[in-house]
Amino acid sequence: MPYHSLSKLESLIDETATVATDIHVERGKVAEFAHAIRDENPVYHNESAASDAGFETIPAPLTFSRIFMFDRHLVHEGSVPFDLGFDEHYTVHGEQEYVYERPVVVGDTLEATATLTDVYQRERDDGSTMTFAKLEMEFCDENDDLVLTSMKTIIETTDPTAEDGGERDD
């Protein structure tokens, strides 16, 4: 179970927090990410291929913005800016949606803010509880123009074999 009650989680709804600032979209990282998703399209690592495809500079793969949610970019520790108290053993990514105003490209400097838009719980047949949290993130560039909006749902489930929902990692 999350470490906070549902009502405590619900009190966080509509709170907005800055998640990450000074996100520099870097050429090497774009190429590394493309390789990691087994996408060898030269547009992601070759300027002239990008130009031939109609881009001013190298674009990032569609799901690249995923990386902005982790580690060095973050203002807070952990990929969720709100203290949901979810147990890492039992937290999974339920759904992810991206809406683009324009592609993210190498050279962009972005800032991300996040809003917790919903929190709710569901009982499963085995008696365990699933807690859902929906987060909406907006990424703006150095001109303060919205580049993309990301909406994700994360789900925390109790471990039905544990009495207290399992140990927290670290």
Add this chain to the structure above:
Amino acid sequence: MEVKGMTDSNDGPDPREVQVGQAGPSLTVADIDRKDFVKYAGASGDFVRLHYDEPFTKDAGHPSVFGQGMLIAGFASKALTDWVGVDGIQRFRTRFTSQVWPGDTISISTTVTDRIEQDEGLHLAVEFEAHNQDEETVIAGDADIYV
């Protein structure tokens, strides 16, 4: 281009000509490996342990580490961006249904569900689905494309 681990890919019909109900591009990603999970963790900065720390993951009740849902979404996104360019995708949504395990082969298929001529261009709505070698769906979703 030959890439180890990528097998069949069907580039799909011309996006300007494709009709509602027709299949779009498809893609098969063979021999998913723990190394894929590690490469993706490094590239994305996502160090959730369920994807690379086997003792931790078994302790949580799973048979082994499993793939990041967004890694599989990355494969699906590649099928679409190879088809219409990364600038052609205005919206992309995915949900994660089943885990992907080391050794799995994932097949991604797409279907055009709507086609509307708009001022901004030809708008295609596409649904996609990825399943493993046992025909179990692992991720599924939809996208809005402007050609």
